[in-house]
Amino acid sequence: MEKSKxxxxxxxxxxLSFLIGTSFFFTPGGLIAAAKQDAWIVPLWAGxxxxxxxxxxxxxSKLHAGLSIVQICIKVAGRPIGGFFALLYIFYFIQLAAFxxxxxxDFMKQALMPLTxxxxxxxMFLFVTGYAVFKGIETIARSSELLFLIMAATFIFVLCLALLEWDWGRFQGIFRMDVWKTMKETSSIFGFPFMEGVIFLMLFPFVQSKKVKSSFILAYAVATILLSFSTFITIGVLGVTRASHDTYPFFVIVQEIHIGTFFEHLESTMALILLVAIFIKLSIAYYCSVxxxxQLFKIKNRFWITIALILLISGxxxxxxxxxxxxxxxxxxxxxxxxxxSMVLPCLLLLVTWIRRIRNKRTEEPAS
Structure with a gap:
């Protein structure tokens, strides 16, 4: 394994960047179409x-400290079956990167450059991301530190300007949703973005601190609140009807910000934020795939794997x-x-781990 920390x-x-990177752009519209004025509640139970x-x-991860999910599969289930499980995870990471x-x-073609x-x-984007992946997880992490602060500051600034169009009247009819029906209609939010976090089972071994648990849970809690808040803001600024019919409602909000002749056409700024968010999320998925x-095939040089995946992911x-x-x-x-x-395979691996530990204890007791 790469010796990085x-x-x-x-x-x-x-x-946090992985969870909210693209979700605050792509998720609110679908949630609002299904849950109307109560859409901001959905991220809370999904989170x-x-x-x-x-x-x-x-x-x-604690039971198999220092091992990634690929290595855990092989250790727990053996080379044939565990290798198959590991291949499933690798394919899932590649598919996530492709998604x-x-x-x-889709965003660039629909919103900015329709003829390209x-x-x-x-x-083009995969080549840039591929370079970051080849340099390693530390490079991705350091880049993310800088880009995250820029992204957060710009997002807060744009959000403050958008609040000028706020109207509490757009929340009339709140708390009237059918909870069970809404959960079924918005079940996709459990998968995207929250269950996608299983990918961090590849990165836990790189964190040299006992606070990894609190850091991971805190990131999930903050992402839940931010996604709920962004959906709430979208309803208050655009209203249910408009937000539910726009593919990228947050981008529409930014397009309509006009303060005199100084603050206008800020959609390019928001597009830049989205590109930064996608870069961080794609880098993580791409890196975990490589x-x-x-790890599965015991390859030491990841350069050619990185290049090959550019063609596969793009396809x-x-x-x-x-x-x-x-x-x-x-x-x-x-x-x-x-x-x-996110749940079936990890729970299966946990079950097999517990069974093996119980058997080991029983065989050790007579010997002692």
């Missing part, structure tokens, strides 16, 4: 479920015809697909 702060920034899942991952890449392409082919956005392959990112098909697929299948990797 992450501080608690760096790990917190990586986790709570995400924290419970995070406790399972942390416990699994993030497609989000970038999607592949151009994909390959690291998983290197997988073209699996959807358009952004509408992408959104519909996420609504229907994202939760069911993600739950396999």
């Amino acid at each position: 992450l501080t608690v702060w760096q790990f917190f920034v990586l986790t 709570t479920a995400g924290i419970l899942a995070a406790l399972v991952w942390l416990h699994l 993030i890449t497609r989000n970038l392409g 082919p999607l592949t151009v956005f994909h390959v 690291l998983g392959i290197c 997988l990112a073209m699996g959807y015809d358009n952004v509408v098909e992408n959104i519909e697929f996420s609504k229907k299948y994202d939760f069911a697909y993600t739950i396999l990797y």
Whole structure:
């Protein structure tokens, strides 16, 4: 494994950036369409479920300290079965990277450069991200520290300007949702972004501190509050009808900010924030894909793996015809697909670990 170390702060920034990186752009519109004025409540229960899942991952990592999820699969289930589980995780990380890449392409083509082919956005961004991946997780973490502060400061500034269009009347009809029906209609938010955090089982071994648990849970709590807050702001500024019909409601908010002739056309600034957020999230998914392959097949030089994955990720990112098909697929299948990797397999690995420990104790007792 790469001999790198992450501080608690760096790990917190990586986790928080990964969870909210693209979700505050792509998630509010769908939530508002399903839950109307109560959409801001949905991230709260989804985030709570995400924290419970995070406790399972942390416990699994604690039982196998110093090992990534790929190495845990092989250790617990053996080389044949464990190797198959590890391959499933690697494919999931690659698919996640492709999904993030497609989000970038759809946004750039729909909002900024409609005449540019999607592949151009994909390959250009993947080459930049691939360089960061080749340099290692410490490089990604240090870049994220700087970019996160810039992203946060710009986001807060733009948010303050957007509040000038605030109207409490847009919340009329609050607290009227059917909870069970809403949970089924918004189940995709459990998968994106909260259950995707299972990818950090690849990065836990790099954090040389006992505070990794508190840092990880805190990042989940902050991400939950921020996503709920951004949905709340979207309702208050745009209203339910407009927000539910826009693919990128937060981008629309920024487009409509006009203060005299000085503060206007800030959408390019918001696009820059999104590119930074996507860079951090894609770098993590891309890096974990490369690291998983290197660990499974015991490859020491990750350069050619990094280059090869550029073509694979770019190709997988073209699996959807358009952004509408992408959104519909996420609504229907994202939760069911993600739950396999985030809960089913980790719980299975935990169960096998406990069974083996019980057996070892029973065999040691007669010997003593």
